[in-house]
Amino acid sequence: MSLPGLEVVRALAPVPDAWLVGGSVRDLMLGRDVVDVDLVVAEDPARAARSLARAAGGAPFPLSDRHGAWRVVRDGRTVDISRSHGPVADDLGRRDFTINAMAVPLAGGDVIDPHGGRADLEAGRLRAVSDQVFADDPLRLLRLARLAHELGFAVDPEAERLARRDAHLADRPSGERVLTEVRRLLEPNHPEEGIRLLDRLGVLDVVLPEMAAMRGVGQSAFHHLDVFDHTLKVLDAAADVAAHPGHYLRDAAAPVEAALTAEVGNGFTGRTGLRLAALFHDIEKPATRTVSGEGRVGFMGHDRLGADTAARVLERWRASHALIRFCRVLVAEHLRLGFMVRERPFDRRTAYGYLQATAPHAYESIVLSLADRLATRGVRARQAYVRAHAQAAVEMIHLVQELESEEREPLLRGDEIARLAGVRGPRIGELVARLAEEQAAGTVTTREEAIALVRG
Secondary structure: OOOOOHHHHHHHOOOOOOEEEOHHHHHHHHOOOOOEEEEEEOOOHHHHHHHHHHHHOOEEEEEEOOOOEEEEEEOOEEEEEEEOOOOHHHHHOOOOEHHHOOEEEOOOOOOEOOOOHHHHHHHOEEOEOOOOHHHHOOHHHHHHHHHHHHHOOEEOHHHHHHHHHHHHHOOOOOHHHHHHHHHHHHOOOOHHHHHHHHHHOOOHHHHOHHHHHHOOOOOOOOOOOOHHHHHHHHHHHHHHHHHOHHHHHHHHHHHHHHHHHOEEEOOEEHHHHHHHHHHHOOOOHHHHOEEOOOOOEEOOOHHHHHHHHHHHHHHHOOOOHHHHHHHHHHHHOOOHHHHHHHHOOOOHHHHHHHHHHHOOOHHHHHHHHHHHHHOOOOOOOOHHHHHHHHHHHHHHHHHHHHHHHOOOOOOOOHHHHHHHHOOOOHHHHHHHHHHHHHHHHOOOOOHHHHHHHHHO
16 A cells, blocks of 8 residues: 555656655655655666656756765755665665665555664654664764654664764764754754754764853853853744744844845755854853953953854855855854944944944844843843843844945945045055945935045
8 A cells, every 4th residue: 555645756756666765755654745755776876867857857966976876856856866785675774763764665565664663653753773873874863863853753762872872973974964964953943952952962062062162151140041051042042033033023024034034055044044153153152251350251252253163163064155154244243233232223324334244144143133132031131131132123124124225326436536535555445435334324425525535
């Protein structure tokens, strides 16, 4: 008897004599949409992939030199094809978790379930196929936490024991594979829970050792948590603000929603990238902590140093320049709006300065700043501070949106400024920037005023 939904997969990937395996079978059993189709064939996977592309459309390309797997991308979905190594049941024995170790003929038929995956699905349990699953592929250490978080499943005690035993291997996979798993771990609701599970398994300190120093680092009286737990609360708050901008930002939500939906690199949307930046935002607090003679705790420069550290981590994970720039901006500027709250009401000059500092991610930067405030609830923190910060966020969004919507042609070109002011080198750039600011502020509106400014 065929699984419900199998005909949809068959229409997407009409590969003769193939077996549907792994997460594809799991998702069909759970009634989830199958986005990534995983097939096993007895023939050459390259031939099967090219035949599929010719018959049904799509772009075929090799996926793995080691395993000889091929991928065909069709209408935003992927079809991965690999060669079986003997009976299908033997292949299933080399997979990671029992819920991923089931197979069904693509043409229809009974499900092969040699490891009790169906029972584990029904129990909501993640169980390892063997005691070598993590040694065979250490990326499975991250996948265990990701699947448990994504599916809402419990980790079997023996699987947890094996993960903790092999956690030291977690930094062996390529950076690209680690980054993909981190992204998928952060995507579901309540990402704090996913990171805490990764920590419980002993994997977090291996793939992101920079976070280990955060534990036990006390903060000022405005904070009720150490740096580590505060970071995870900011992560949770950032996810909630991004998921419900209309609640937190009222009539200023529209441009924020648009920014959070756009891709910022490596498959991260602004919404998921914001969660990644939240993980990094206080990462250099342990290294910058000071205590004054009066007992005041400070972290001078942790924002700028943290931006550099975030960039190094993302370079280790082979992230794109776009994603690195995104996180660098958000981490470096996460304090800016909070320091400006007392300057309200903001004027156009202030908003222009904020936009220049946080471009092209001003809206996401505002969300991270608000999330940081929401997670700060020490004995000296007051609810009024949260309210004022939220009002400042709304006010800044409106002004930034206004500035972005305007088309302001420079009143003077750089070469004109050089000639009129008699300057050269970096001074030209300084005057260009100053003129742009005055135009945005509305204090310089004519060419004559611009000439007077640069000559003054």
